[in-house]
Amino acid sequence: VENVRLLDRLSSRKAALGTLYLTATHVIFVENDSETRKETWVLHSQISSIEKQATTATGCPLLIRCKNFQVIQLVIPQERDCHDVYISLIRLARPVKYEELYCFSFNPKLDKEEREQGWKLVDLNEEYNRMGIPNNYWQISDVNRDYGVCDSYPTEVYVPKSATAHIIVGSSKFRSRRRFPALSYYHKDNNASICRSSQPLSGFSARCLEDEQMLQAIRKANPGSDFIYVVDTRPKLNAMANRAAGKGYENEDNYSNIKFQFIGIENIHVMRNSLQKMLEVCELKSPSMSDFLWGLENSGWLKHIKAIMDAGIFIAKAVAEEGVSVLVHCSDGWDRTAQVCSVASILLDPYYRTMKGFMVLIEKDWVSFGHKFNHRYGNLDGDPKEISPVIDQFIECVWQLMEQFPCAFEFNERFLIHIQHHIYSCQFGNFLCNSQKERRELKIQERTYSLWAHLWKNRADYLNPLYRSNHSQTQGTLHPQMAPCNFLYKFWSGMYNRFEKGLHPRQSVTDYLMAVKEETQQLEEELEVLGERLANLQKSQLNDNKVQSKQQDRSKQLGLSTSNNSLANTPQDYSNDLKSFPSRSPSQGDEEDSALILTQDNLKSSDPDLSANSDQESGVEDLSCRSPSGGGCLPSEDSGKDSDEAVFLAV
Amino acid sequence: MLRSGQPLTGPNRRRCREDEMLLGMVLDEGERGFIIDTRSAQAAKQARMTGGGTEPKSSYPQWRRLHRPLERGRPLQESFIKLVEACNDTSINMDRWLSRLESCRWLSHVKAALSTACLAAQCMDREEASVLVHGTDGTDTTLLVTALAQLILDSSCRTLVGFQGLLEREWIEAGHPFHLRCARSAYSHARMKQEAPLFLLFLDCVWQLSRQFPFSLEFSECLLLALFDNAYASAYGTFLCNNEKERCLCKVKENTHSLWAWLNQPGEKKKYLNPLYSHNALVIWPSVEPQSIQLWQGLFFRWIRSSQYLDEAWEEIQRLVEGN
Numbered sequence: 001v002e003n004v005r006l007l008d009r010l011s012s013r014k015a016a017l018g019t020l021y022l023t024a025t026h027v028i029f030v031e032n033d034s035e036t037r038k039e040t041w042v043l044h045s046q047i048s049s050i051e052k053q054a055t056t057a058t059g060c061p062l063l064i065r066c067k068n069f070q071v072i073q074l075v076i077p078q079e080r081d082c083h084d085v086y087i088s089l090i091r092l093a094r095p096v097k098y099e100e101l102y103c104f105s106f107n108p109k110l111d112k113e114e115r116e117q118g119w120k121l122v123d124l125n126e127e128y129n130r131m132g133i134p135n136n137y138w139q140i141s142d143v144n145r146d147y148g149v150c151d152s153y154p155t156e157v158y159v160p161k162s163a164t165a166h167i168i169v170g171s172s173k174f175r176s177r178r179r180f181p182a183l184s185y186y187h188k189d190n191n192a193s194i195c196r197s198s199q200p201l202s203g204f205s206a207r208c209l210e211d212e213q214m215l216q217a218i219r220k221a222n223p224g225s226d227f228i229y230v231v232d233t234r235p236k237l238n239a240m241a242n243r244a245a246g247k248g249y250e251n252e253d254n255y256s257n258i259k260f261q262f263i264g265i266e267n268i269h270v271m272r273n274s275l276q277k278m279l280e281v282c283e284l285k286s287p288s289m290s291d292f293l294w295g296l297e298n299s300g301w302l303k304h305i306k307a308i309m310d311a312g313i314f315i316a317k318a319v320a321e322e323g324v325s326v327l328v329h330c331s332d333g334w335d336r337t338a339q340v341c342s343v344a345s346i347l348l349d350p351y352y353r354t355m356k357g358f359m360v361l362i363e364k365d366w367v368s369f370g371h372k373f374n375h376r377y378g379n380l381d382g383d384p385k386e387i388s389p390v391i392d393q394f395i396e397c398v399w400q401l402m403e404q405f406p407c408a409f410e411f412n413e414r415f416l417i418h419i420q421h422h423i424y425s426c427q428f429g430n431f432l433c434n435s436q437k438e439r440r441e442l443k444i445q446e447r448t449y450s451l452w453a454h455l456w457k458n459r460a461d462y463l464n465p466l467y468r469s470n471h472s473q474t475q476g477t478l479h480p481q482m483a484p485c486n487f488l489y490k491f492w493s494g495m496y497n498r499f500e501k502g503l504h505p506r507q508s509v510t511d512y513l514m515a516v517k518e519e520t521q522q523l524e525e526e527l528e529v530l531g532e533r534l535a536n537l538q539k540s541q542l543n544d545n546k547v548q549s550k551q552q553d554r555s556k557q558l559g560l561s562t563s564n565n566s567l568a569n570t571p572q573d574y575s576n577d578l579k580s581f582p583s584r585s586p587s588q589g590d591e592e593d594s595a596l597i598l599t600q601d602n603l604k605s606s607d608p609d610l611s612a613n614s615d616q617e618s619g620v621e622d623l624s625c626r627s628p629s630g631g632g633c634l635p636s637e638d639s640g641k642d643s644d645e646a647v648f649l650a651v
Numbered sequence: 652m653l654r655s656g657q658p659l660t661g662p663n664r665r666r667c668r669e670d671e672m673l674l675g676m677v678l679d680e681g682e683r684g685f686i687i688d689t690r691s692a693q694a695a696k697q698a699r700m701t702g703g704g705t706e707p708k709s710s711y712p713q714w715r716r717l718h719r720p721l722e723r724g725r726p727l728q729e730s731f732i733k734l735v736e737a738c739n740d741t742s743i744n745m746d747r748w749l750s751r752l753e754s755c756r757w758l759s760h761v762k763a764a765l766s767t768a769c770l771a772a773q774c775m776d777r778e779e780a781s782v783l784v785h786g787t788d789g790t791d792t793t794l795l796v797t798a799l800a801q802l803i804l805d806s807s808c809r810t811l812v813g814f815q816g817l818l819e820r821e822w823i824e825a826g827h828p829f830h831l832r833c834a835r836s837a838y839s840h841a842r843m844k845q846e847a848p849l850f851l852l853f854l855d856c857v858w859q860l861s862r863q864f865p866f867s868l869e870f871s872e873c874l875l876l877a878l879f880d881n882a883y884a885s886a887y888g889t890f891l892c893n894n895e896k897e898r899c900l901c902k903v904k905e906n907t908h909s910l911w912a913w914l915n916q917p918g919e920k921k922k923y924l925n926p927l928y929s930h931n932a933l934v935i936w937p938s939v940e941p942q943s944i945q946l947w948q949g950l951f952f953r954w955i956r957s958s959q960y961l962d963e964a965w966e967e968i969q970r971l972v973e974g975n
Contacts, residue, residue: 466967
């Protein structure tokens with residue numbers, strides 16, 4: 001469709017005119033501007049909702065909201081075309097079969113072996129070995145090898161040594177969805193562990209010997225403690241209500257040596273609504289500070305993030321400081337349980353704060369343990385009530401921790417944002433379906449590619465320059481500050497306003513420091529090379545030595561030449577001619593995000609948005625109509641029809 | 652950019668030829684200027700009753716007047732006190748924290764100050780017009796706007812030395828009454844007189860700039876904290892008294908040491924430098940969207956939360972940059 005306008009949310013003056021294309025996998029808007037021909041690509045899987053708005057004189061507005069929080073406002077000149085686009089997008093954004101998804105057609109041009117290697121990058125058996133299992137207390141069980149015991153669990157589960165197959169099977173019959181207690185994390189320093197399950201089917205008075213034995217087994221697997229915590233991550237009221245439906249929670253009277261604890265995290269419906277409200281705040285035009293803070297509080301979002309974090313902290317403390325094992329569950333044990341176990345693991349074990357470790361963590365606690373990716377993130381068209389930003393919340397918890405402990409994580413914010421992006425993009429096969437069983441049935445590993453391999457290949461983009469494996473923040477357990485700590489929870493504009501470039505610092509400290517680090521390393525290598533050269537020259541007479549430099553470009557820049565021997569002995573002056581741009585290789589179809597690459601020397605960025613400004617200025621906006629009270633322009637006393645106030649242009 | 656006090660128009664709409672001539676001389680034939688009045692249109696109008704007022708269009712035809720009300724005086728001090736109370740209150744739940752923060756209005760004041768400074772800067776840089784800033788006396792919100800605008804526009808104000816010069820010019824010599832404004836801070840229970848944290852508000856805005864432009868200011872948060880401390884209680888004479896006249900009468904220069912002399916000592920200076928600094932000749936336009944304005948934790952939670960992890964991060968940054 002031609003002559004479509006793409007509006008900028010912050011300023012309608014920045015509308016771009018171009019052509020809209022719909023393909024089998026993407027919506028693409030290409031600007032008419034012959035210089036830039038800027039393209040905006042949106043994957044259909046990313047589309048969360050499409051809104052056709054009232055036709056105006058300028059055309060028919062169409063608003064596309066994406067799961068990665070991009071909001072695209074189009075204006076299509078003809079109502080008929082707008083309607084066609086609308087209907088098509090509705091269909092395209094709601095695939096019915098898995099085969100319709102992008103991952104089955106995405107071709108990164110790798111051969112079969114590379115694809116396989118990609119999937120092998122994260123190996124959970126290796127991970128449990130790293131934890132120290134199997135050992136005297138824990139073993140691997142194949143009781144679920146054909147998914148016969150629990151179809152949402154993996155084939156390989158880790159259980160206490162004293163948990164026989166009989167106990168496991170018996171316990172699974174007493175747990176919602178048959179999700180029996182299984183190991184999530186083992187803390188080898190003190191044998192304490194984190195186990196996870198779903199709620200027991202206890203109703204008001206039901207008991208199950210095998211389930212009670214299962215909890216005993218978990219306790220016995222930690223000789224350092226004579227009790228375990230059982231943490232129910234639901235609000236007490238909800239858990240109690242479940243009893244009327246024949247489910248519920250563990251009664252301390254029936255289960256010997258447990259200390260039961262509620263940590264109220266709200267359910268998926270509350271979280272879905274919370275996110276919705278927060279996004280509405282993000283869509284406000286020119287909000288006042290008041291509008292924003294009230295709106296944010298009203299959504300409850302940060303309160304929920306804090307609740308998840310507090311639960312993780314409680315469990316991490318129990319394990320690290322008290323040396324007590326913890327069994328965590330919610331209702332079905334695949335949402336809040338996953339969040340809380342993952343947060344606790346990140347706090348406890350520095351390995352999960354490395355790039356590889358984080359991938360392993362997600363693979364373990366989310367993918368293998370049957371988090372319902374399809375239902376929660378809408379791979380396929382399904383029940384809207386199942387949709388909820390569960391993993392988004394976990395990812396945000398990690399970001400909040402990164403802000404509090406800037407040196408503790410090997411990866412940076414961009415890593416988190418790209419992972420979130422791809423959970424919804426369906427460009428890779430990792431996050432399809434609802435369980436390991438379903439993925440194997442669909443032969444995902446043979447037909448799609450692994451995100452982990454892609455991220456790993458581009459890991460230079462995802463590194464945190466402040467991370468040092470021998471830094472104090474990267475050793476042992478993290479201890480986030482407890483109360484007062486409300487203020488520590490910040491609004492993550494890098495995620496929820498990701499595509500609004502005007503909001504973000506125009507200068508990326510991460511990218512700059514990575515460039516500095518790289519440059520320092522290269523300079524040190526050069527120094528070594530020159531040192532060797534010097535030594536050689538001192539031994540023998542001057543002759544034609546080719547300078548071996550790791551990169552051809554650099555030797556030219558450094559003024560090192562193979563022909564000019566008389567200067568060979570003189571130290572060259574290599575100062576600020578060196579511009580190193582970390583390479584960014586976005587995957588096919590990745591949206592540009594707001595992390596810009598800037599060097600110290602110049603502020604020209606690779607972002608075409610900026611180069612449209614003649615003087616590379618940052619964050620210009622229309623300030624004239626922003627009065628402190630959030631109202632419109634204040635007329636001055638004799639302004640009358642003073643139109644000059646509105647003239648201050650945003651560029 | 653010019654600054655002044657309000658014109659003493661009064662209830663009888665007095666005129667002053669010299670004042671009109673002075674402002675007329677600033678502009679060329681056909682040129683246009685902007686007056687940014689930091690009072691609301693209503694407040695400015697009411698000021699006439701007590702002898703003040705605004706510049707009537709008829710007498711100052713080339714000047715266009717804009718009103719951008721900025722909080723000052725007692726309400727600003729109260730906002731500050733409320734904020735500090737909220738920060739110290741350990742009983743607040745997460746579900747009431749943001750509304751409590753909002754009710755202090757401090758962040759709204761930061762947003763307003765930055766917006767107004769950006770407006771002044773926009774007039775000059777984009778419209779290429781001269782700007783006159785005034786509030787009531789030209790000693791409070793006026794200075795907030797002119798000093799911030801210069802930081803935005805002029806890269807030389809962003810160097811350590813340039814920033815000190817800016818402070819000397821736009822706050823100290825310009826006659827911000829530090830003695831009155833910084834007599835008491837947020838914990839005092841004494842009856843308030845003329846205290847108001849305009850200077851702190853300025854420092855907060857500067858901090859917001861440093862967060863949005865981490866490479867563009869040569870000085871670090873440490874300097875801003877040191878300035879805050881010294882404005883309220885100092886071993887140095889730099890922030891004493893209310894204006895140059897008083898400083899002369901008290902012989903401040905003869906009897907005290909200068910804070911700048913201390914800060915600029917090679918040993919001390921290092922603490923106050925930003926390791927990421929790189930001269931940026933361009934104008935820096937901050938975003939004033941609410942998401943972009945954050946609570947200055949380094950100041951308001953200074954004694955409440957450990958800054959250990961953030962300090963370690965800065966040390967790491969220093970190490971990386973120096974290693975290069």
